[in-house]
Amino acid sequence: MKTVILDRDGVINQNPLNKGYVRxxxxxxxxxxxxxxxxxLTQNGYGIIVATNQAGIGKGLYSEKKLSEIHQQMLNVxxxxxxxxxxxxxxxxxxxxxxxxxxxxxxxxxxxxxxxKLVLSKTFFIGDSFTDIQAARNAGALPIxxxxxxxxxxxxxxxxxxxxxKDYTPEKIFTSxxxxxxxxxxxxx
Numbered sequence: 674m675k676t677v678i679l680d681r682d683g684v685i686n687q688n689p690l691n692k693g694y695v696r697x698x699x700x701x702x703x704x705x706x707x708x709x710x711x712x713x714l715t716q717n718g719y720g721i722i723v724a725t726n727q728a729g730i731g732k733g734l735y736s737e738k739k740l741s742e743i744h745q746q747m748l749n750v751x752x753x754x755x756x757x758x759x760x761x762x763x764x765x766x767x768x769x770x771x772x773x774x775x776x777x778x779x780x781x782x783x784x785x786x787x788x789x790k791l792v793l794s795k796t797f798f799i800g801d802s803f804t805d806i807q808a809a810r811n812a813g814a815l816p817i818x819x820x821x822x823x824x825x826x827x828x829x830x831x832x833x834x835x836x837x838x839k840d841y842t843p844e845k846i847f848t849s850x851x852x853x854x855x856x857x858x859x860x861x862x
């Protein structure tokens with residue numbers, strides 16, 4: 674089965690501007706056409722996995738139980754719209770914890786590959802931040818940058834970047850998850 678890995682905040686849903694974190698379901702707002710994108714990918718035979726940093730847990734802003742509730746509600750809406758997310762991986766650690774799972778480290782992607790028998794060199798990881806692109810490259814996956822969320826700021830970093838940053842250049846850049854999904858389902862990947 675073809676598989677794609679998605680970041681969550683800034684790719685599927687809006688980054689909450691006032692709080693910095695999705696702390697409850699009321700903070701979760703799907704980005705325009707994100708549900709359509711997930712449906713298109715699902716209907717075209719892609720298994721979808723999510724890999725997301727959730728430092729708010731490590732900072733004590735919300736619990737893993739609360740995150741689980743948010744994710745269940747997200748999955749319910751996605752299923753109502755004929756999409757499917759097979760698995761969600763998240764890093765609950767504080768940014769200072771120096772764990773191996775927090776992006777840009779490849780831990781979540783490597784775990785997803787092992788548990789789902791993925792060939793990361795043939796698996797796209799779609800994200801909106803420099804750390805997403807780094808995590809994909811560090812894991813040997815194919816990074817795609819979308820210009821939603823922090824994507825436009827990230828894109829500007831690449832334009833001004835030195836060779837160190839350019840080592841983490843995305844494979845493709847799209848305006849949104851929807852445009853990436855359309856490209857993925859219209860081309861032979």
